């Protein structure tokens with residue numbers, strides 16, 4: 395195995411141990427393709443699936459492999475009301491897929507959200523939450539996870555979503571309270587009351603923001 399890949403695997407194994415003591419499950423996939431196989435194996439065929447805004451999901455090509463599931467895709471809604479309805483369905487869905495803005499060596503998850511639908515579903519509702527994260531999301535502790543979420547993750551997302559916020563112009567966080575701010579909710583997940591509800595698939599590649 396190439397040294398970098400070996401390093402990613404070792405790093406992920408450490409994170410997986412941290413997740414286990416926090417009642418979450420961890421998996422390691424060497425590649426995007428392996429990640430798709432693992433995610434599909436975690437979801438019962440015929441069950442319902444939806445997801446929160448995630449570039450990682452686009453990058454691994456999972457959406458094209460969901461023909462055996464009942465999919466709720468808010469991007470296909472033809473009105474804001476229908477999109478909102480699909481967001482609400484997430485709370486009773488069998489499987490909710492998302493990434494994480496950061497994950498620590500010790501298995502804590504850090505997520506920042508604008509509307510709050512993604513972090514709400516992470517906290518409560520869907521039976522299974524499946525998180526797919528490239529190794530670039532791994533940080534050494536909660537402080538660096540927060541820093542990563544506020545800078546490396548939020549600013550590119552603001553640019554992608556074309557929001558009118560100060561960071562879009564300068565590339566750095568201004569701790570704004572602008573109407574377009576995407577950093578409204580900051581959620582650190584340190585333990586899952588329901589054992590195994592949250593499953594994290596770490597991928598030995600750089601994915602998402």
Ligand code: SF4
Pocket residue numbers: 544545548549552559560561562566567568569570571572574575576577
């Ligand atoms: S400037 Fe506002 S929107 Fe941009 S990263 Fe900071 S808090 Fe988030």
